[in-house]
Amino acid sequence: MTAIPSGTVTAAPLAPPPGATASPDAPPPGPVAGLNPSVPAPAVVAEPVAPPPPPPPVVTTGRAAVVGGWDARDATGASCKVTLSSTPSLDLYKASTSGCQNKELGRVSAWDYRDGEVYLYQPGGTVAARLRQGGAGLDGALTKSGASLALNR
Secondary structure: OOOOOOOOOOOOOOOOOOOOOOOOOOOOOOOOOOOOOOOOOOOOOOOOOOOOOOOOOOOOOOHHHHOEEEEEEEOOOOEEEEEEEEEEEOOEEEEEEEOOOOHHHHOOOEEEEEOOEEEEEOOOOOEEEEEEEEOOEEEEEEOOOOOEEEEEO
């Protein structure tokens, strides 16, 4: 940064406020920079303002991206609702289903996200399904039967 030259700065005692009298031994007030047209005001240098930080990125992958409600459709075309919660349950997260005719899927009670895959668990820790993010949803298969499973928003 280069220095910007400024005008001369002078110092003088302030004049008494209106209605007050100056003490007899005080010198008369002199010119004050910027108030008297014959005395130039010093230049004011504005500091550059940093732009605001960019907004946080929209989460499109990972655990946070799959939290919420999903419409599940199995290989037979049957559909139901699956909710993946962000509420911890031991070392997994809570999950719930409603209206699932498929017994494997209907018993899902927990889920996790590992190595780019969503794992749906039944009580006791049995893996009911494994899914990968694909496009706008999750695609995979039920573990026991191997039947395809898709979750979409």
